[in-house]
Amino acid sequence: xxxxxxxxxxxxxxxxLVGVLAALGFFALKGPLWxxxxxxxxxxxxxxxxxxxxxxxxxxxxxxxxNEESGFRPDIVSSAGAVGLMQVMPDTADEMKMRRMVxxxxxxxxxxxxxxxxxxxxxxxxxxxxxxxxxxxxxxAAYNAGLRHADEWAAEGGDIRDAIAFSETRHFVVRVVRAxxxxxxxxxxxxxxxxxxxx
Numbered sequence: 001x002x003x004x005x006x007x008x009x010x011x012x013x014x015x016x017l018v019g020v021l022a023a024l025g026f027f028a029l030k031g032p033l034w035x036x037x038x039x040x041x042x043x044x045x046x047x048x049x050x051x052x053x054x055x056x057x058x059x060x061x062x063x064x065x066x067n068e069e070s071g072f073r074p075d076i077v078s079s080a081g082a083v084g085l086m087q088v089m090p091d092t093a094d095e096m097k098m099r100r101m102v103x104x105x106x107x108x109x110x111x112x113x114x115x116x117x118x119x120x121x122x123x124x125x126x127x128x129x130x131x132x133x134x135x136x137x138x139x140x141a142a143y144n145a146g147l148r149h150a151d152e153w154a155a156e157g158g159d160i161r162d163a164i165a166f167s168e169t170r171h172f173v174v175r176v177v178r179a180x181x182x183x184x185x186x187x188x189x190x191x192x193x194x195x196x197x198x199x
Contacts, residue, residue: 033186040182042190043072044085047119049191054103054120055127059191061136062086062123064179065143068172074115083112086122093121101128137161137173145169 042063052059069087070076082089093112096102101124110117129139133150138160142150145166153163164170183190 036182037186040067040179040186041072042183042187044115044119045190047116048123049193051106051120051123052191053193055101055123057123057126057130058180059194060183060187061176061180062119062126063183063187064176065122065126065140066119067179067183068176074118075113084118084122085115086118086125088112088118088121088125092125096121096124096128099128101125135160137177140173140176141169144172 044066048059048062048066051057052062066072066085069082070085072085074085076085076087077083078087080089090112093107097107102120106120107117112118112121126139126143129142129150130136132147133139133142133154138150138154141153141160141164145164149165149169153160153165156163161170161173164173
């Protein structure tokens with residue numbers, strides 16, 4: 001069979017791969033509950049609940065950020081130096097500590113790979129960003145791309161997603177917002193003491 005033919009092996013393999021990925025995507029969104037929960041796992045519920053309540057941040061938003069940033073792997077370190085579940089930069093952790101925005105009882109001298117400390121730092125930082133921008137999507141853009149970029153995008157006015165210059169950040173914002181909604185649907189009873197706060 002000719003390599004350029006319509007049924008060339010590489011085209012068939014590519015079509016099969018696209019089909020499998022489409023099926024996985026469909027099942028992640030509409031498949032059996034157990035399969036959807038594989039795609040949207042939820043761990044460290046107690047740590048998320050305590051920090052979310054302390055900082056008035058929606059715990060489902062925290063879970064969505066964790067899933068997007070690390071897939072719930074506490075020992076992951078990015079090439080930029082972001083650490084742990086919520087991919088917190090050491091400088092950000094230092095700033096949250098200096099501003100006394102984190103519970104010293106929780107973070108103490110723990111490393112950023114410690115789940116409780118990492119979630120406390122990351123959740124405090126989310127609260128800081130929500131207070132700065134008064135809008136979840138802009139806060140998420142800042143969480144991913146930094147304050148300087150988010151300030152520039154927010155200054156343009158309108159929908160922040162249209163202003164975001166980095167496709168990675170735009171996709172991050174969309175995926176986290178979507179994941180937050182999925183977590184709320186998949187785990188409606190995970191955070192019974194959640195009393196509101198940021199969306």
